[in-house]
Amino acid sequence: MKTFLITTAIASALAVSASAENIGVSMSRFDDNWLTVLRNAISARADASDDISVQIEDARDDVARQLDQVKNFIATGVDAIVVNAVDTSATQALTDEAEAAGIPLVFVNRMPVNLDSLPDSQAFVGSDxxxxxxxxxxxxxxxxxxxxxxxxxxxxxxxxxxxxxxxxxxxxxxxxxxxxxxxxxxxxxxxxxxxxxxxxxxxxxxxxxxxxxxxxxxxxxxxxxxxxxxxxxxxxxxxxxxxxxxxxxxxxxxxxxxxxxxxxxxxxQNAAGQGEGALDAALALARGEEVDRTVWVPFELVTPANMRDYVAAN
The missing domain is CATH 3.40.50.2300 (Response regulator)
Known part of the structure; x- marks a missing residue:
């Protein structure tokens, strides 16, 4: 009986591991207060689930480094990729790499220059x-x-x-x-x-x-x-x-x-909303679900009259 229980436990653990979805995330830079909130939201969203793991990399405002990170994610077989672009005019190369590999890609926060021509397996989550x-x-x-x-x-x-x-x-x-x-x-x-x-x-x-x-x-x-x-x-x-x-x-x-x-x-600008939305979109695409090419998270005006409503929001 003990052997059966141990074997079953191992099999269950392996099944969970095998079904876990792995998402690669390339951030333009870690050293930014607002982007840190976005990055932490992605991590928290993944940590709250037993079947999602994320690998987050710092591109350090380097276009070439970001492209290499995307290539490495592809080589390791991630289920989907999330990118906060270093240079929004240099996103076509990222799109091409992911599309050729058949891996879904979601741009977050910074709108890619090639937004109108993104393939069905790619999307943008951000604010207008x-x-x-x-x-x-x-x-x-x-x-x-x-x-x-x-x-x-x-x-x-x-x-x-x-x-x-x-x-x-x-x-x-x-x-x-x-x-x-x-x-x-x-x-x-x-x-x-x-x-x-x-x-x-x-x-x-x-x-x-x-x-x-x-x-x-x-x-x-x-x-x-x-x-x-x-x-x-x-x-x-x-x-x-x-x-x-x-x-x-x-x-x-x-x-x-x-x-x-x-x-x-x-x-x-809702950093947490964008981060969570980007991860959710990446997971949906990885599962073969349809996602709108553009997912908008609204901006909201803040003045001294309503600032208390936004304390701890970002």
Whole structure:
């Protein structure tokens, strides 16, 4: 009887192991607060199941490294692959590798340039960047108008220019103005990239401040850069009540800055929702189920009036 029970237990364990679905995940970088939330959501979703395992790799913002990671996932026989692209203009090579191997691929957060031509075994899970910059810019305009401004001089901080989100969020600002949706006239003093990073944004803002040019607002493609701008502005002795600062992501650090009266506008991008959605889509494709080519996770405007609703959300 003991032998039978042990044998049965081993057989059951092997059956579970054999049926477990293995998903390879390549993240553009680990050293990013918002992407860390997304990555942790994928891990937590897998940990909550006995039959899902994930192997998560850091591409370190290196296109070639990310392609090698995808090739390695294919070589080890994963059931599906999830990619947070380093360069959204270089995703065709990733698509080609996965399609040739017959392995489903899901892009998450950063929209691939080849979205419209993805094969049936591939999908994108993310948020529509046409909404992010639009919500942010209109809210910044409204706050400038509420402060009595009819015209405002602004700086724009852009993310990595190889990233579709940075390009679209910046374009959103101009689209809002051209569509007449801004309550004030915006004059762009300068726009430069700080590559999504707080320290680079602080340096960039410091350089702008050194010119002595008066400004009314900073519209940033993400919260990390907005916080970097805030640090430089405070260091220069400028009152945060005199300027409007906008970002995107609604990270916990951003909400702390908002609670302190330093950040005026952000836009919640659901990192956990995107991570869980990407893993679910990858599993569905691996099981032969149909998945929409594009799965949208909505953006939501965050201001001091509703910021408490988003504490601990990202």
């Amino acid at each position: 960047e046409r909404d992010s910059g639009t919500l942010e810019t209109i809210a910044v305009c409204d706050q400038l108008a509420a402060a009595g401004k009819t015209e405002a001089d602004i700086y724009i901080m852009m993310g990595m220019l190889s990233n579709q989100a940075a390009v679209q969020r910046t374009q959103d600002i101009h689209d809002v103005v051209e569509a007449g949706k801004c309550a004030v006239t915006l004059n762009v003093i300068d726009k430069q990239t700080a590559e999504w990073q707080r320290d680079l944004a602080q340096d960039l803002m410091t350089n702008w401040l050194s010119s002595g040019t008066p400004f009314d607002a900073v519209i940033s493609n993400n919260d990390e850069m907005a916080i970097g701008a805030i640090q430089a502005i405070k260091a220069a002795g400028i009152s945060m009540e005199d300027v409007v600062i906008g970002g995107v992501d609604a990270t916990q650090d951003a909400l702390l800055a908002m609670a302190a009266g330093e950040l005026d506008v952000t836009v919640f």
